[in-house]
Amino acid sequence: MTDELELLKRDWQKKETELPSLSYAEIHKMIWKKSSSIVKWILIISILEFTLPQLLIFAPPMEEAMQIYDNIGVSNYLFMLSLVIYAVAIYFIFQFYRRFTEISVLDNSKNLMKKILRTRKTVKHYVFFSLSMVLVMIIIMLVGVYLNEDITHAFPEFEDKLQDISPNKLKITLMLTIGIFGIVLTLFMAGVYFLMYGLLLRKLNKNYAELKQLEF
Incomplete structure (x- = not known):
């Protein structure tokens, strides 16, 4: 029995010596490359997120929406908010882009960890800003509807049909609709941000944990 255990032990040690071992520098370089790739994708996604909606501005539904904003009296406020x-x-x-250029430079583990933390912080601030701006936009629209004396003029194509509905009832209905839409839109965007940025941040967090283990 002892001989069998000894043979198994020697066989295992032999297999261990055959397995490829990576040096500290090689592991660090792998983590650095993965981190640089992740930050590059964060940059690409943010650019696409900024540019793609601009292509929809001149689409017919957006033109109709802009007309409604103007009728409600909030178009100027929304324009300033968009700026x-x-x-x-x-x-x-x-x-x-700065985070990408910083992290693209091969550095020691401690500096790379600091850069990963800065990137995580920047992404979190960006997501918080984007979601808060959606809420501000919804609040502006709610206030615009509330202060509008005759809300039926906001929908001239349905003005005849809306004459039978009291202005207060129409206001409440419209405000509830905008509020529900705002909540759904905010939750939807939060989900999209979780998929786009959250998964990338999780990978960065994993890289950070690996670097911390490597360093300490």
Whole structure:
């Protein structure tokens, strides 16, 4: 029995010596490459997220929506809000580019860990800003409807049919519709951000944990 155990032990040790062993530098380089690729995808997704909606601005449904905003009296406020959103979105895209250029430089583990933490922080701030802007937009629309004295003028094509409905009842119905739509839109965007950025951040977190284990 002892001889059999000894033979098994020797066989296992022999297999261990045959397995490829990676040095500290090789493992660090692998983690660095994976982290750089992840940050590159964060940058690409943020650019696509900014540019693709711009292609829909001149689509017929958007033109009709803009007309409704104008009839409600909130188009100027939404325009100013969109300028803020564009400016801040461009700022974040620039920040993602900076994070990518920073993390693309091969560095020691401690510096790479700091860069991963900075990237995570930037992404979280961007997601928080984007979701909060959706809520601000919904609030502006709710206030616009509430302050509108004759809301039926906001829908001229349905004005005849809306004459039988009291303005207050129409306001409440419209505000409830906008509120529900806002909640659904916010949850939908939160889900999309979780899929797009959340999965990438989880991979970055894994890389961070591996670096921490490697360093300490």
